Amino acid sequence: MAFELKEKGNALYKDGDYTGAEELYSQAISKNSREPTFFTNRALTRTKLGKWEGVEQDARIAIDLYGQKSPSSLKSRWYLAQALLGLQRPQEAYDVAIDAYRASLAAKNPQSENLSKVILRAKQAIWAAKETTRLREMNGTLATVELLIEADLKRALDDVQGQLDRGEIGETGLREDQKALQDKAQEHIQNVREAFRISSNGDIQERIVPDHFVDGITFEVMHDPVITPSGTSFDRLGITKYVEQARVDPITRATMTVNDLRPNYALKAACEEFLTKNGWAVDW
Secondary structure, rough: OOHHHHHHHHHHHHHHOOOHHHHHHHHHHHOOOOHHHHHHHHHHHHHOOOOOOHHHHHHHHHHHHHHHOOOHHHHHHHHHHHHHHHHHHHHHHHHHHHHHHHHHHHHOOOOHEEEEHHHHHHHHHHHHHHHHHHHOOOOOOHHHHHHHHHHHHHHHHHHHHHHHHHOOOHHHHHHHHHHHHHHHHHHHHHHHHHHHHHHHHOOOOOOOOHHHEEEEOOOOOOOEEOOOOOOEEEHHHHHHHHHOOOOOOOOOEEOHHHOOOEEOOOHHHHHHHHHOOHHHHHHH
């Protein structure tokens, strides 16, 4: 009976009825609370609904059921990292994802690429939080304006949550309104920072590391990038060590050797120029 409910939930998920799928997975769990796939399926559905607290709960239960060290838990750990990001807990997300990523590389698991993307997002979020603190400490007026924008955003988000609670909008409407409000607030903050950058002649400026300068294994700015046959660039030291041990491409998992690596001269020059002009990036 429980697995029949799961299959019905899968069908609704494929049709885009995430609320209905969530309900069926919940019914399956009530019938059998020891089956980890019920929790992973509900966690995935809840990511679509933006129910991050529920995703965190389901992912943690699934990980416990699978076993922390089991390769089968890697997908659940990916869901957990996404949930922690959604809950504005990037350091926790990074810690979960980097541990899972290392395990996935060792196991040649297909979750490696998904986990690497979450790690990069988490690291960017951690850096962005540090940058926000730095900029606001540099200029009290900037801090005041940004805090007002954030306060307005919170009131607006509370209003749309109230609309959901009163039945005036559905889950889809809530997610759409939340995203629109968050995007608008971020746009306002970026406009404010740009105005302060111009007025300060560049002294007050957010520091950003471009994604393509970041190594996909160490997640640091590359110093000697090389390219794999699949077209992905990594820093030479990390990818050489990995390929010598695993003998596969970390992204595609296709068989390869160190001899298949080729220098990426253009990217190396770009990274060197960036680091020369942005010494702070060493601490990124």
